[in-house]
Amino acid sequence: MNIYPDELIKNAKYIATPGKGILAADESTGTIGKRLASISVENIESNRQALRELLFTSPNALSYLSGVILFEETLYQKTSDGKPFVEVLQENNVVPGIKVDKGTVELAGTNGETTTQGLDSLGARCQQYYKAGARFAKWRAVLKIGPNEPSELSIQQNAQGLARYAIICQENGLVPIVEPEILTDGSHDIKKCAAVTEIVLAAVYKALNDQHVLLEGTLLKPNMVTPGSDSPKVTPEVIAEYTVAALRRTVPPAVPGIVFLSGGQSEEEATVNLNAMNKLEVLKPWTLSFSFGRALQQSTLKTWTGKKENVGKAQEIFLGRCRANSEATIGKYTGGSAGKLASESLYVEGYKY
Amino acid sequence: MSCYKGKYADELVANAAYIGTPGKGILAADESTGTIGKRLASINVENVETNRRALRELLFTTPGALQYLSGVIFFEETLYQKTAAGKPFVDVLKEGGVLPGIKVDKGTVELAGTNGETTTQGLDGLAQRCQQYYAAGARFAKWRAVLNIGPNEPSQLAINENANGLARYAIICQENGLVPIVEPEILVDGPHDINKCADVTERVLAAVYKALNDHHVLLEGTLLKPNMVTPGSDAPKVAPEVIAEYTVLALQRTMPAAVPAVVFLSGGQSEEEATLNLNAMNKLKTKKPWMLSFSFGRALQQSTLKSWAGKEDNIKKAQAVFLARCKANSEATLGTYQGGSALSEGASESLHVKDYKY
Numbered sequence: 001m002n003i004y005p006d007e008l009i010k011n012a013k014y015i016a017t018p019g020k021g022i023l024a025a026d027e028s029t030g031t032i033g034k035r036l037a038s039i040s041v042e043n044i045e046s047n048r049q050a051l052r053e054l055l056f057t058s059p060n061a062l063s064y065l066s067g068v069i070l071f072e073e074t075l076y077q078k079t080s081d082g083k084p085f086v087e088v089l090q091e092n093n094v095v096p097g098i099k100v101d102k103g104t105v106e107l108a109g110t111n112g113e114t115t116t117q118g119l120d121s122l123g124a125r126c127q128q129y130y131k132a133g134a135r136f137a138k139w140r141a142v143l144k145i146g147p148n149e150p151s152e153l154s155i156q157q158n159a160q161g162l163a164r165y166a167i168i169c170q171e172n173g174l175v176p177i178v179e180p181e182i183l184t185d186g187s188h189d190i191k192k193c194a195a196v197t198e199i200v201l202a203a204v205y206k207a208l209n210d211q212h213v214l215l216e217g218t219l220l221k222p223n224m225v226t227p228g229s230d231s232p233k234v235t236p237e238v239i240a241e242y243t244v245a246a247l248r249r250t251v252p253p254a255v256p257g258i259v260f261l262s263g264g265q266s267e268e269e270a271t272v273n274l275n276a277m278n279k280l281e282v283l284k285p286w287t288l289s290f291s292f293g294r295a296l297q298q299s300t301l302k303t304w305t306g307k308k309e310n311v312g313k314a315q316e317i318f319l320g321r322c323r324a325n326s327e328a329t330i331g332k333y334t335g336g337s338a339g340k341l342a343s344e345s346l347y348v349e350g351y352k353y
Numbered sequence: 354m355s356c357y358k359g360k361y362a363d364e365l366v367a368n369a370a371y372i373g374t375p376g377k378g379i380l381a382a383d384e385s386t387g388t389i390g391k392r393l394a395s396i397n398v399e400n401v402e403t404n405r406r407a408l409r410e411l412l413f414t415t416p417g418a419l420q421y422l423s424g425v426i427f428f429e430e431t432l433y434q435k436t437a438a439g440k441p442f443v444d445v446l447k448e449g450g451v452l453p454g455i456k457v458d459k460g461t462v463e464l465a466g467t468n469g470e471t472t473t474q475g476l477d478g479l480a481q482r483c484q485q486y487y488a489a490g491a492r493f494a495k496w497r498a499v500l501n502i503g504p505n506e507p508s509q510l511a512i513n514e515n516a517n518g519l520a521r522y523a524i525i526c527q528e529n530g531l532v533p534i535v536e537p538e539i540l541v542d543g544p545h546d547i548n549k550c551a552d553v554t555e556r557v558l559a560a561v562y563k564a565l566n567d568h569h570v571l572l573e574g575t576l577l578k579p580n581m582v583t584p585g586s587d588a589p590k591v592a593p594e595v596i597a598e599y600t601v602l603a604l605q606r607t608m609p610a611a612v613p614a615v616v617f618l619s620g621g622q623s624e625e626e627a628t629l630n631l632n633a634m635n636k637l638k639t640k641k642p643w644m645l646s647f648s649f650g651r652a653l654q655q656s657t658l659k660s661w662a663g664k665e666d667n668i669k670k671a672q673a674v675f676l677a678r679c680k681a682n683s684e685a686t687l688g689t690y691q692g693g694s695a696l697s698e699g700a701s702e703s704l705h706v707k708d709y710k711y
Contacts, residue, residue, distance in 0.1 A: 194355060195355035195356075198355065198356070198566065199566065202563055202566035202567075203563070205559070205563075206559055206562075206563040209555065209559035209607070210559075215605075215606050245611070248609060248610040248611040249566075249572050249609050249611040250609055252606050252607055252609060253604075253605045253608075253610055253641075253642050254602075254605040254606040254640075283610060283642045284610070285610050285640045285642040
């Protein structure tokens with residue numbers, strides 16, 4: 001008997017507050033290593049701690065965030081003053097979240113398609129994370145577009161994995177963010193991406209229904225609907241139109257909020273696209289917000305370069321991006337926030353977290 | 354790979370949206386010959402073509418009624434009938450701003466190995482039939498799938514079969530210019546409580562929308578005709594506000610916003626019950642990204658039928674009763690129904706017939 005429904009509904013709704021969004025700071029040790037390497041910083045615990053402290057203590061930035069996704073190591077880390085990160089977040093009305101999947105493994109007999117692992121003892125792990133202060137979780141399923149992809153097997157496996165993960169989270173007090181990422185890699189056009197997104201999301205919501213997941217206590221973290229990485233770009237308004245149409249066709253209104261992933265988009269692209277969606281004059285029964293990793297941190301990282309003297313400047317950059325995306329969630333972003341670095345594409349082919 | 358984008362796409366979207374116009378709804382006048390025979394028998398009227406025609410003429414020519422209707426569902430025979438003065442019914446509707454619709458299913462057959470569960474037939478040659486109906490003026494269609502609640506029902510087989518049938522029907526309709534009304538009726542029969550009905554309704558609707566997606570149906574060019582979520586017929590009744598809450602919640606959890614409108618069936622509810630429940634739904638303050646309206650058969654016609662009793666002298670009186678019910682339901686779609694409308698004989702009469710066969 002689930003004792004958490006009211007709490008799950010309340011937390012999901014709060015995370016979906018207009019004007020706020022999620023900072024995805026849940027890069028695994030390996031992945032954050034690549035980021036640190038790109039600014040010539042050593043991948044050791046104190047540097048990982050320093051980066052996250054920079055972000056979480058940026059003056060005023062937290063007011064634009066409703067949640068932060070943490071990697072397990074970070075959930076238990078503290079500021080250099082000894083204050084647990086979780087407390088820093090909680091004191092600023094930011095809900096701590098936790099990445100709970102254990103990465104992808106290939107599906108035999110497919111062309112490099114994957115499923116996501118992490119279900120073993122997930123219930124027990126969720127309980128521990130809840131005790132440590134986490135109130136939502138994240139699990140990333142990955143699909144791709146190709147001549148024969150995504151295959152029915154890949155769609156079914158990833159949808160079912162997401163649904164099992166979701167119900168286990170809910171049984172243990174964590175709001176599950178459901179993330180079925182369809183990679184942008186490829187030369188397909190936006191219509192293809194739209195078709196695949198609609199098929200995948202329909203399968204996901206059928207699986208959630210089969211597993212008796214309480215939709216009011218979940219969030220969706222989908223890709224935006226865009227042309228493939230090797231295809232000509234389109235305007236934000238076109239991306240907005242196709243994305244919102246796909247969601248209107250598949251995401252039941254009971255879901256309180258949709259928090260987009262940024263994929264390989266530059267910081268500015270991601271913000272401008274989100275803004276266009278929120279300006280679209282069509283009925284949207286869920287809030288449209290962000291759960292950005294690279295698209296919130298890239299410029300900040302490049303400004304910090306691991307040096308203490310750069311922290312203040314880097315924090316200003318970070319604040320600028322948070323504010324820009326906050327404005328985008330209410331369709332009020334007027335563009336051009338924080339310069340050249342913000343327009344750098346963050347696309348990496350075959351990106352592995 | 355994506356949903357239907359053929360030559361009728363824009364028309365389908367426009368017609369589906371029109372049917373969902375606030376203040377309007379559907380008259381389900383598609384009783385098959387056998388079924389309308391039972392209705393006529395109840396007022397001692399012979400089941401011959403002229404009487405069937407006379408009843409429908411009474412309804413369609415009721416002064417002022419058509420403004421409350423966005424659509425009328427016909428049985429095939431009626432689609433080709435005319436008024437006594439020789440005007441095709443289809444033209445009467447068109448002039449009144451009402452879209453003609455057509456029932457296209459061919460009834461239910463039992464699923465072997467189940468406890469009386471059924472699937473619906475009618476897919477054979479459906480495309481050709483749709484083309485003919487379109488040529489005759491129809492712009493939407495209806496197909497009724499039936500499920501029931503029991504200790505082991507609805508079974509996964511029944512859910513899958515009926516969802517698949519509805520999806521095949523729906524895409525074939527769209528390919529031929531007809532907006533498909535998707536009707537997965539879960540019968541009210543049984544002692545179960547409202548929670549059970551809610552649970553089953555959510556499971557069935559989720560299966561239906563997955564099937565529609567699998568078959569590339571354009572949701573913006575469809576309508577849903579579901580049961581309201583209520584206690585079983587043998588269980589204690591609950592207030593309209595409770596029915597409204599459970600019903601809208603079930604829809605929020607399963608029905609994508611792309612679907613423009615829901616047109617509820619009345620099942621065995623009395624005329625007044627059906628109207629009050631619809632009204633309560635439209636008064637509810639919660640997320641409703643689709644219109645909530647009606648597609649009523651018995652719940653629009655019962656009192657009218659009794660008033661008419663097959664006699665020409667009663668036509669005006671019967672039409673007044675029909676007008677009142679149309680107006681009441683129109684108000685219910687706006688949440689402004691005050692109740693107690695034209696409580697003529699029969700408006701509160703339960704229309705539940707156990708194990709109802711159309």
